[in-house]
Amino acid sequence: MIALVTGASRGIGRAIALRLACDGIPVVINYLNNQKAAESAVEEIGNAGGRACAIQADTGDPDQVNQLFQQAENRFGPIDILVNNAGILHRGNIDSYDPVAMSAMLKTNLDSVIHCTRAAAPNMRKNRDGRIVNISSIAAHGTAAAGTTWYAPTKAAVESLTRRFALELGPAGIRVNAVAPGFILTDMVDPANREEVVKTMAAKAVLGRCGTPEDIAGAVAFLVSDQARFITGQILTVDGGRTDFLSH
Ligand code: NAP
Numbered sequence: 001m002i003a004l005v006t007g008a009s010r011g012i013g014r015a016i017a018l019r020l021a022c023d024g025i026p027v028v029i030n031y032l033n034n035q036k037a038a039e040s041a042v043e044e045i046g047n048a049g050g051r052a053c054a055i056q057a058d059t060g061d062p063d064q065v066n067q068l069f070q071q072a073e074n075r076f077g078p079i080d081i082l083v084n085n086a087g088i089l090h091r092g093n094i095d096s097y098d099p100v101a102m103s104a105m106l107k108t109n110l111d112s113v114i115h116c117t118r119a120a121a122p123n124m125r126k127n128r129d130g131r132i133v134n135i136s137s138i139a140a141h142g143t144a145a146a147g148t149t150w151y152a153p154t155k156a157a158v159e160s161l162t163r164r165f166a167l168e169l170g171p172a173g174i175r176v177n178a179v180a181p182g183f184i185l186t187d188m189v190d191p192a193n194r195e196e197v198v199k200t201m202a203a204k205a206v207l208g209r210c211g212t213p214e215d216i217a218g219a220v221a222f223l224v225s226d227q228a229r230f231i232t233g234q235i236l237t238v239d240g241g242r243t244d245f246l247s248h
Helices: 011-022 035-047 062-075 099-127 151-172 191-204 213-224 242-246
Strands: 003-005 027-031 052-056 081-084 130-135 174-181 235-238
Touching: 003 011, 003 062, 011 027, 011 035, 011 081, 011 213, 027 035, 027 062, 035 052, 052 062, 062 099, 081 099, 081 213, 099 130, 099 151, 099 174, 130 151, 130 213, 151 174, 174 213, 213 235
Parallel strands: 003 027, 003 081, 027 052, 081 130, 130 174, 174 235
Antiparallel strands: none
């Protein structure tokens, strides 16, 4: 088994790559700008006895995605596990719609999932085995985080595609699921008022804390494992009980 994690230089993607490597899976770490961070993840995995390599590509660009998969195959072999994690958040609401920011979010959050899944599918079909996990967000479920009006539909589309791809690819033995994280402490969190945000968001979860990238990595590791072999087309919410709390 070989895994590719998109946007794995930092945050949730990095934790997923480290966790899969820890489970003995060679991992391709994709990144956009942050070569140093990607290489440090590769080094960390190597030091722990695992195998990883870093490959730069904008996953929103189909040509770059094809090159990414070609380079990954040359390095480790065809991809069996794909984690579509790369994503960006531009804040906005009805009064502050920015079409450029919206296009960028659609390109990274949605187009990336399309291009990478299409690039991975032929080999997975050939092997009659493939495991795909898309990283969504509880924003897609309508939770009230200020300023995520335009981000939310990009993630709702990811969840819709998760089910459609599961339907199309299931007969070929390929499982497609999504993880919808709640509030996770990464660079996505605005550093300006980090302390205050952490306190507020911790109070929103039944478990009384913010999530860590490792919390999400554990759920992804389960979904790509044989333990989840009869699970497909599902959205696994990992939010410390926040969604349920808000519904009461
Ligand atoms: P992050 O810390 O900001 O890291 C984003 C990662 O994505 C970086 O590795 C970045 O690469 C990469 N990236 C961005 N655009 C890319 C592109 N076009 N092509 C390839 N890689 C790209 O973000 P995060 O918080 O870990 O979020 C990871 C995923 O979880 C996203 O899909 C996000 O929407 C979702 N999520 C996050 C939270 C949260 O609370 N943090 C909650 C729900 C869902 P470089 O470092 O090279 O720029």
